Amino acid sequence: MSLIPEPTADADILPDVFARWFADRGWAPRPHQLDLLQKARENRSALLIAPTGAGKTLAGFLPTLVELGRPQTTVGAGKVTSTGKAVVRTGGLHTLYISPLKALAVDIARNLERPIADMELPIRVETRTGDTPVSRRQRQRRYPPDILLTTPEQLALLLSSDDAPYLFSSLKRIVLDELHALVTSKRGDLLALGLARLWRLAPQVTTIGLSATVAAPDDLRRYLVPQNDGAVGMADLVIADAGAAPIVEMLDTRERLPWAGHMARHALGEIYDLIKRNRTSLIFVNTRAQAEMLFQDLWRMNDDNLAIALHHGSLDVAQRRKVEDAMAAGKLRGVVCTSSLDLGIDWGDIDLVINVGAPKGASRMMQRIGRANHRLDEPSRAVMVPANRFEVLECRAAIDAVAENAQDTPPQRAGALDVLAQHVLGCACGEPFQSDDLYREIRTASPYMDLARTDFNDVVDFVATGGYALKSYERFARIKQDKQARWRVANPKVRQSYRLNVGTIVEEPMLKVKLVRGKGGGSGSTGIIARGGRMLGQIEEYFIEGLVPNDTFVFGGEVVRYEALMEDEVYVSRTNDANAKVPSYMGGKFPLSTYLAERVRLLLADERAWKGLPDQVREWLSLQLQFSRVPGPRELVVETFPRADKHYLVCYPFEGRLAHQTLGMLLTRRLERARARPLGFVANEYALAVWSLGDLSLMIRDGRLNLDALFDADMLGDDLEAWLAESALMKRTFRTCAVISGLIARRFTGEEKSRRQVLFSTDLVYDVLRKHQPDHVLLRAARADAATGLLDLRRLSDMLMRIKGRITHKELDRISPLAVPVMLEIGREAVYGEASDELLAEAAEELVKEAMSPH
Secondary structure (H helix, E strand, O other): OOOOOOOOOOOOOHHHHHHHHHHHHOOOOOOOHHHHHHHHHOOEEEEEEOOOOOOOOHHHHHHHHHHHOOOOOEEEEEEEEEOOEEEEEEEEOOOEOOOHHHHHHHHHHHHHHHHHOOOOHHHHHHHEEEOHHHHHHHHHHHHHEEEEEOOOOHHHHHHHHOOHHHHOOOOOEEEEEEHHHHHHOOHHHHHHHHHHHHHHHHOEEEEEEOOOOOOOOOHHHHHHOOOOOEEOOEEEEOOOOOOOOOOOEHHHHOOOOOOOOOOOOHHHHHHHHHHHHOOEEEEOOOOHHHHHHHHHHHHOOOOOOOEEEOOEEEEEEOHHHHHHHHHHHHOEEEEEEEEHHHHOOOOOOEEEEEOOOOOOOHHHHHHHHHOOOOOOOOOOOEEOOOOHHHHHHHHHHHHHHHHHOOOOOOOOOOOOOOHHHHHHHHHHHHOOOOOHHHHHHOOOHHHOOOOOOHHHHHHHHHHOOHHHHHOOOOOOEEEEEOOOOOOOOOOHHHHHHHHHHOOOOOOOOOOEEEEEEOOOOOOOOOOOOOOOEEEEEEHHHHHHOOOOOOOOEEEOOEEEEEEEEEEEEEEEEEEEOOEOOOOOOOOOOEEEEEHHHHHHHHHHOHHHHHOOOHHHOOOOOHHHHHHHHOOOHHHHHEEEEEEOEEEEEOOOOOOOHHHHHHHHHHHHHHHHHHOOEEEEEEEEOEEEEEEEOHHHHHHHEEEEEEHHHHOOHHEEEEEEHHHHOOOOHHHHHHOOOOOOOOOOEEEEEEEOOOOHHHHHHHHHHHHHHHHHHHOOHHHHHHHHHHHOOOHHHHHHHHHHHHHHOOOEEEOOOOOEEEEEEEEOOOOOOOOOOOHOOOHHHHHHHHHHHHHHHHO
């Protein structure tokens, strides 16, 4: 919400009290802020694309503040009671702000209070997130504030209540912040369905979308308005003037640059120096495990006692708020954080963003850079710290993309059927509905505008019966029709279960971590431990399952000793241990974007561009050129070589870990048929290595193995189907869809299903459906998810078409320099966590000597 003085004409639409407020601060409203005011006057919905620091958030709220600042009484539509009498109320909910992050909603509330207080506006602002107390949530439904700041999940909960028509009848405006981050996921599907319902409950409502990074504006413009009867509707577009170009540099480390690994521990001293030289720095990493470890490392070397804090989504809300408040007050020198702080939180005076590891996407990098400075006429500053040699190429490509303002947000997706099932159940929890009415309503949401009636009917049937194969089980019947053919919930327990399980983020089961006084070498018995203790946050169940009492691990920036597990609470005590384990979280690793992958391939193929790379990387690529070959932009280089008693095939598609893992699975099937006796494969973001007992070089030489046939796109047909049929991956994908759709409830009153219970339930249902109803709506949803997410089939298909007829085979007598990083991944896949970089360094020495030794 920071604004910089900038003279502008034609401020007639701005009331005097607001004009004075701007003037008192030496500010002037920006053209795009006045544009949104004019759009509001005309009752038009709009998408605002504006760089960080352009006053984007204030622009989104200015129409609301102006309207609510006028002394008037608004009469909302009444709620009809059971006696038939209308309850008339004044005021009511005027503006609904929806953010992808809880922290963002809280921060915006804090920033909104300032102009409201300064101008003494009669406006009440409240937040509603998963952290909001139940008593306040209940009060908000009875006595709604003027402006409510919330998240997609909380909106779904509000819409599932029978008083939703009362609550939203007065709604005038919806503000969607960081819209690009919402629309490309299942959360975006859930939000779109919520918008469709709001458009029906409050036909007068208009929407404002706010975004700093947009690759395809028309996708977002469609998302913001109803799509009626096949006619494509679009919100208006407002584009703010660009700010000063950011200054982004890559750390050219003085230390030896690792060949593999993700922690960048070689650069710890240099990262610490950067924090020391700046007033306030945000240090971004890509996973929570990295955040915990980096924070510990920085504290160990913090001889200057700098105020450095930690922020990620598993920490207790009180701890996160404390960090956010201290950051806003300028009391911290650095915050180590994950994507929990990626988006629009206005921290004010941040001098520098440090990104540890490659960003995986140009738009994500620009989003993170935007957290620095927040002043439009001064450049944001960022330093990228690559963790390994391949990441140097990715960082270089990202810096070039940022300089060109190139975006790589993924295109809008078709709405998921499991999310639709959740929404159908949520609708039944509120008002009973007729199928025809709900189908028409759902198709106004842009992700579902092309939804076939047969798919909708299948979803409703699934919510009503579980589907043909499950309809004999009463527990799967969650909605039923009344005499007017309206669908309503089958019983109150269904409604309660829906409210406990709403949302599309399916995380691993979490346990509460509580700090107690330790037993001092206890045996693990729980008798000596007092219940209670300070809440540190939550940790994934699978990590705790691998510990025994007295094991130590890092959590919340502290080293703790595991004392005991009691129900869903993990009791820990403070301790000191330099070798403490680092919990790893199952989610969190971003895939390399298609756009960045393409730029990395172009960079590799252009030897002249190598001059801009650090000496160590330039030497590495030059050695590869002498020893083997550097891949061209549309070429696949395949190297084969012996090592120890095995034979290896290494290729370099540069299509990201997910696509490479799928390729590895399919290649091993084909190599089995060719009698090459494959033993396994390993993939990273850039390369794939397969090893076997058969001599792959010899088989290619004598024609028993044809590389064009091996990498033919037909592997995505029968081979893929056969592999999926026996793959655990499909079961895992189905499990997520089953939880999102509400078929399998994770949470019950007073308890949460354990991971083992969920596994057992969903695996059983999966096997039944595959056998008796292979076209079941959940199996279709799981296949669609696998294709776009875990398998990345579109990307793999595009890659196989790109390299057709362009495969270059290099038969080598030993490992090549470019193959060293992926070969170092062998044996690491089973190890979660990022604490093995020292082991990698030792292994690298051996492989590097091998690759560099004279023939």
